[in-house]
Amino acid sequence: MDYLYLVLNYSVLIVKVIKMQEIKIYKTIDLTGQSCAGPLGELIGVMDEIVKGEAVEVIVDPRSDTKDKLLEWVKNKGYKIVSNREESGRMIVVIGK
Numbered sequence: 141m142d143y144l145y146l147v148l149n150y151s152v153l154i155v156k157v158i159k160m161q162e163i164k165i166y167k168t169i170d171l172t173g174q175s176c177a178g179p180l181g182e183l184i185g186v187m188d189e190i191v192k193g194e195a196v197e198v199i200v201d202p203r204s205d206t207k208d209k210l211l212e213w214v215k216n217k218g219y220k221i222v223s224n225r226e227e228s229g230r231m232i233v234v235i236g237k
Contacts (some may be wrong), residue, residue: 163236164193165194165195166196169182169183169188169196169199171200171206173202180206183196183213185237190199190237193236194237195222195234196234198232202231214233222236
């Protein structure tokens with residue numbers, strides 16, 4: 141079983157990683173340059189729309205507070221991080237049910 145280890149405010153977050161080929165991207169949300177409350181509200185609505193086997197691709201600034209809040213929210217809701225990578229100075233997180 142694959143696990144992704146993320147460090148949030150000096151604590152380790154362990155999240156089960158599922159295979160990307162099992163997942164269909166339902167929607168991509170670009171949250172770069174946005175404050176925390178608004179982006180999470182948009183993501184919550186989209187996560188309510190998806191079914192098992194689908195995922196939402198979220199783009200955030202890797203240096204932002206939104207990234208930490210996003211990863212913490214995923215853990216608290218019991219969602220899965222399908223992938224988490226940095227690309228062209230942006231963090232791309234794929235979140236599934």
